[in-house]
Amino acid sequence: xxxxxxxxxxxxxxxxxxxxxxxxxxxxxxxxxxxxxxxxxxxxxxxxxxxxxxxxxxxxxxxxxxxxxxxxxxxxxxxxxxxxxxxxxxxxxxxxxxxxxxxxxxxxxxxxxxxxxxxxxxxxxxxxxxxxxxxxxxxxxxxxxxxxxxxxxxxxxxxxxxxxxxxxxxxxxxxxxxxxxxxxxxxxxxxxxxxxxxxxxxxxxxxxxxxxxxxxxxxxxxxxxxxxxxxxxxxxxxxxxxxxxxxxxxxxxxxxxxxxxxxxxxxxxxxxxxxxxxxxxxxxxxxxxxxxxxxxxxxxxxxxxxxxxxxx
Numbered sequence: 001x002x003x004x005x006x007x008x009x010x011x012x013x014x015x016x017x018x019x020x021x022x023x024x025x026x027x028x029x030x031x032x033x034x035x036x037x038x039x040x041x042x043x044x045x046x047x048x049x050x051x052x053x054x055x056x057x058x059x060x061x062x063x064x065x066x067x068x069x070x071x072x073x074x075x076x077x078x079x080x081x082x083x084x085x086x087x088x089x090x091x092x093x094x095x096x097x098x099x100x101x102x103x104x105x106x107x108x109x110x111x112x113x114x115x116x117x118x119x120x121x122x123x124x125x126x127x128x129x130x131x132x133x134x135x136x137x138x139x140x141x142x143x144x145x146x147x148x149x150x151x152x153x154x155x156x157x158x159x160x161x162x163x164x165x166x167x168x169x170x171x172x173x174x175x176x177x178x179x180x181x182x183x184x185x186x187x188x189x190x191x192x193x194x195x196x197x198x199x200x201x202x203x204x205x206x207x208x209x210x211x212x213x214x215x216x217x218x219x220x221x222x223x224x225x226x227x228x229x230x231x232x233x234x235x236x237x238x239x240x241x242x243x244x245x246x247x248x249x250x251x252x253x254x255x256x257x258x259x260x261x262x263x264x265x266x267x268x269x270x271x272x273x274x275x276x277x278x279x280x281x282x283x284x285x286x287x288x289x290x291x292x293x294x295x296x297x298x299x300x301x302x303x304x305x306x307x308x309x310x311x312x
Contacts (some may be wrong), residue, residue, distance in 0.1 A: 001042065003075055006068045007037045009047060013065050016054050066288045087171040090119030091278040096135050097145040098128040100222050101265075104243035104295045105145070109286055116285075120278050128220060130195045136270050142279055147197055148266035149309035155266035155276075156283055158290045159241075160306040163202055163254040163261040164299050166229040166236040166244070173235070174250040177302050181209045181256045188216040197263065198239050205256035240296025240303075241265060253303035260306045265290075 008025055015021040018029045018036075025032060040047050047061035057065065067307055099107060110122055125141050132144040136153060148155050165179045173179055183200075192199040199218075206213050220223050222238040229236035230246040237254060240262070244251065254261050267283050269275055275283075294300070 001037075002035075003072065005035045005039045005042075006072060008032055008136075009039055009061075010065065010068050010072065012036065012048070012055060013057055013061070018055065023198065039048050045256050056176055086277070089117075091280055092121045092123070092143040093143060093279050094125055095124045095143045095145070096125040096127050096141040097131045099126050099146045099241065100242045102126055104241060105286075105290050105293065108293070109289045112289075113282065113285060117278070117281070120282065121137065122282070128196065128279050130197065136268065139270075139273070142269060142275075143283065144268050145262035145265060146268055148268070149263065150268070153268040153270065155268040156287045157308060158265045158287055159294045159296070160260070160300055160303070161198075161262045161265045161296060162240040162303045162306070163198060163205075163237050164240040164242075164251045165254050166226050166238060166249055166251050168230060168232050168249055169248045171235070171250070173252065176252050178255050178304075179252050180258075181205045181254060181261075182211060184213060184235065184254075185211050186232040187214060189213050190217040190219065190228045190236045192213065192222065192238065193218050193220050195220075200239075201261050201263070202237055202254070205261050211291065237252050238258065240299040241278070241294065243295045251299060255304060258304060260304045262303075262306060264306065264309055 008021065008027070008083075011021040011024055012018055012032065015024070018032050021032060025105045027035075036047060043060075043064070045060045045064070046058050047064070048055040049058055050056075096104065106124055113122065114120070125135070127135065132141070132146045133150060133152065136143045136144050145158075147161070148157055165173060165184075173183070176183075191202065194200065216234040216270075217225075217228065222242040224248070225236035225238050226242065226244055226246055228234055240251075240253070250299045267287060269279075269283075291298070
């Protein structure tokens with residue numbers, strides 16, 4: 001169906017004749033007549049009756065006229081939407097992240113961002129199970145906050161996330177600037193579950209040091225581990241990007257043989273998928289925000305430098 005023909009039909013109906021409509025359409029009268037004939041043949045209906053020098057809508061024409069108006073209006077709205085999408089003014093972004101990142105970084109950022117970009121909808125998807133790379137590959141999310149270094153994805157680096165040891169202020173480690181994994185041999189530990197990459201990095205560090213830690217508890221919630229450590233039940237190891245609100249606790253970076261344990265945090269997206277301009281702007285603004293408010297910046301300052309991943 002040709003939208004130009006539908007527009008000709010609506011203008012002729014509004015003008016009451018082909019001659020008046022032709023001026024507005026910048027068409028000759030014969031060309032406008034041919035478009036109406038083509039439309040009538042396509043519909044299999046007669047749209048106008050000729051009464052003298054005027055055209056009168058048939059009952060079928062009257063019925064179709066309102067539908068044509070709606071269709072043309074929707075088509076115009078679609079064009080406006082496409083132009084807005086192209087200019088980066090509107091769109092939909094689905095962003096996946098672990099809960100602690102949503103709390104510390106996205107929750108304060110999204111309201112500010114939406115005030116500046118009211119046409120962009122941002123849907124947050126919580127995932128702490130390690131499934132974010134698969135969600136990106138399946139197209140379920142546009143962007144994800146996750147460790148950098150996966151060659152399947154493009155990424156913008158934000159900051160290094162270190163393993164942080166959490167203890168109450170009266171603990172023997174409370175004044176340590178850094179803590180080596182060998183210091184934890186006899187410590188009752190509360191750790192993240194094994195689906196978290198940080199847990200796997202911590203276990204690798206224990207393997208390198210050839211020690212077997214004393215496991216007291218594991219959890220899928222970093223905040224649960226912080227609360228348990230604050231109560232003096234065990235020593236917690238959590239990612240440094242966890243927002244810690246408990247009073248009376250101390251945090252120090254965990255190292256193995258003087259090297260940091262952790263990974264660079266990044267906003268990632270699929271290499272083979274087009275990132276619209278509004279999503280590129282979102283990434284730019286969020287990276288600037290995250291670097292500015294990083295809740296683990298105190299840990300970063302005390303930890304040994306963490307090399308950046310190559311090939312981003």
